[in-house]
Amino acid sequence: MSKEITSREKDYSQWYNDLIIKGSLADYSAVRGCMVIKPYGYALWENMRDVLDKMFKDTGHVNAYFPLFVPKSLFEAEEKNAEGFAKECAIVTHYRLKNDPDKPGKLMVDPEAKLEEELIVRPTSEAIIWNTYKGWIQSYRDLPLLINQWANVVRWEMRTRLFLRTAEFLWQEGHTAHATKEEAIVETEKMLHVYADFVENWMALPVIKGVKTANERFAGAEDTYCIEALMQDGKALQAGTSHFLGQNFAKAFDVKFSDKNNKQEYVWATSWGVSTRLIGGLVMAHSDDEGLILPPRIAPLQVVIVPIYKGDEEKGVITNKVDVLLKELKDLGIRVKYDDNDNSRPGWKFAEYEMKGVPVRIAIGARDLANNVVEVARRDTKTKTSVSINGLSFYIKELLEEIQLHMFNKAQSYRDEHITKVDTWEDFVHTLDTKAGFVSAHWDGTPETEEAIKEKAKATIRCIPLNNPQEDGICIFSGKPSKERVLFARAY
């Protein structure tokens, strides 16, 4: 089976698609640009969602659900936001089908069932939510409003890729309302740190926290904070964003509150989101040419046990031993499966679970049992060790943590080695073309220069890192003076 995966060296992009499809994470669908998230991929998403959901609740947020549709008049209320999404949205115009008189058995849109006002399938929910908040916020006592939503959204992208960019995707979007600018900025930054915590400690993926330039800001935001991760091909991936929206939506939807002095003020806003795109980043950052490598903390299956036997008697002896082990592992909260399916050989199973990135495989044969040992294989390093059955469950529990840490460290080393300081345009282009990764360079701070660099080098400013050191320098492109370096990269 592993032979079917295209190698990274041969075709990185095809390698990625192979992993997603053959690793059973997702499948193509009959709908242009939309994917089916298969049970294994969805179990991964559920684990990620549950951890994030707890983090949101622990920081005082509650969940709610807002409509899928946004009436056009609300959609266009915040002009910049509308402009940012107008070119890529699915639009509902009719509410009924009827029998097609020319084609028996076929249906057609009923022209008499045209909506008075078109409905946009939400590409993001600021408009519908701020229109709702208008009715919920009167006084400072109603603030802050700290609401999150888990939902599907649709952006009609022209070029799509499984998980990384699909027309429909699953995400969460937090939408908060505050009495002061300061409080809203604190919230924006707090959620960025929550995202970084999640991606680093659960997905084993180091990130750089920063702020986007004006060009790369979310449509309708005053400031967009982001976390940026690095993939194995040296391209960057935006893994999450947190936006300080100022009073833009409050003004567009006329959401005011009376403060303690009974003065009417516009409300301050934030929004923040991560999506199933994270799964694409996870896959590209950690996997190898044999398949997925999933971090133990969010892997749907952490341990698989494969028996190696001849005949029912040997299998019975192994199974008796495994039953005890299964209970011990489950008692430690470990997600484990015993694959005693007779229809496949051990070698096939090994390849299958390697493909699926299960962090630890335990193989148990009759001879091993006689020696009171099993073979433990790590997916990340592909090392195999003979381990005593005594205390095995505790060994496995520690091993899972070790794998988690090792995956993070490996990704971090790679990332750190791929942040290159350059001071000239030649070095800049050369680095992007040969080494890739993040390129730390001086920029004169103008959108025009940023745009020109993007045009010429296909690289964008990923972020201005938080707590960025200030230093005098010369813009690599314009030669104008600069006060700090920013991080460029080619990106997904």
Added chain:
Amino acid sequence: MSKEITSREKDYSQWYNDLIIKGSLADYSAVRGCMVIKPYGYALWENMRDVLDKMFKDTGHVNAYFPLFVPKSLFEAEEKNAEGFAKECAIVTHYRLKNDPDKPGKLMVDPEAKLEEELIVRPTSEAIIWNTYKGWIQSYRDLPLLINQWANVVRWEMRTRLFLRTAEFLWQEGHTAHATKEEAIVETEKMLHVYADFVENWMALPVIKGVKTANERFAGAEDTYCIEALMQDGKALQAGTSHFLGQNFAKAFDVKFSDKNNKQEYVWATSWGVSTRLIGGLVMAHSDDEGLILPPRIAPLQVVIVPIYKGDEEKGVITNKVDVLLKELKDLGIRVKYDDNDNSRPGWKFAEYEMKGVPVRIAIGARDLANNVVEVARRDTKTKTSVSINGLSFYIKELLEEIQLHMFNKAQSYRDEHITKVDTWEDFVHTLDTKAGFVSAHWDGTPETEEAIKEKAKATIRCIPLNNPQEDGICIFSGKPSKERVLFARAY
């Protein structure tokens, strides 16, 4: 606050809307027929979802996610299913907006961005899922396929009501594929029992399990099983359905498998779903004129503690005592809140939590503390008891179970008193007009009679109960012979 709720006697329908809005479960939205599920209502749905999700997983199902959109050509493939939903579906016809040249700042649908094939926003997902299953099923080894999806769906209903009937709603839909008819029927019945278990033991709502008549079947099903609950106004509510789909979808989408003898056979299917509609049933079955009454097992908040004090010193003493109690209750897994907000008086808080249906309220005053007691109030019976603080947490834990049971028993008594056997048309109509509830009557088994009864008495056959006693009788409407009674009711 309670004064603002319309009484059931005065206007049952308005009472229901008042409860939903003032109990903070949901709100109207700017989108026709769509609602906003507010944080309190969504927390209730999360609890319900989590219990159901565990039940599905315990019975061998896994979750996945399929696209929101169904291309028209797939939608119409299963003709009966298509016919059943064609008149009430939202249709995406365009994928881009552009600036309206006649109205600066406004947007319009870009006529050049018309889709080649229209997309239906899923009203249910059989079509998109069976089109996908076609690629996943080749051999008997791929079966059974036991997949569930949590999703939003859209049905463009003309008359909508919060939770009970909204254009968009949240639900789960199970879609399973089997090698044999028998196995598919077993699955259909199994999931009906799972639903009944959930609704009875978690929502405290007794249900009658049965089978729908041909007229009331899901479009595209061979058989529709259902659970039917009774509301306080004597109307029935379909609380969940489980469909045996035969080979209809397999044939429509050409999904075959090779059996053990290498023979190609069409796959057998089931689908089953419950939705946010359950919340409407929950509200209507249990609540009273003071507000919601939520069953403890799924209540977002099970216990609220309200301090009664004068000045900071008294409050401090109470809070110290409450901190210990809070920890004890949380350790027992109880969802509890201490409302020490200084901005509202105890009486206002009492009314607020009654409105929200919190099962148990604990009031603690300085004098109570001196006597080592607190006042415990039950929401369901509105009784108040003075209870010793010693062992209070265990008392509360038992009380929550007692309330759960009491709510179920009360609903069951009401339901049982409202199943009336009648043998004549006059009694039938009279019972519906005066007593309401389920009416058990003989029916000749023809769709024509069923339709005529519906027309004349506004009552439908809710179900033919499972294990229905067979007895000879005369149809109340046609006078023709009948072999069994069926349950009629006016329904939501």
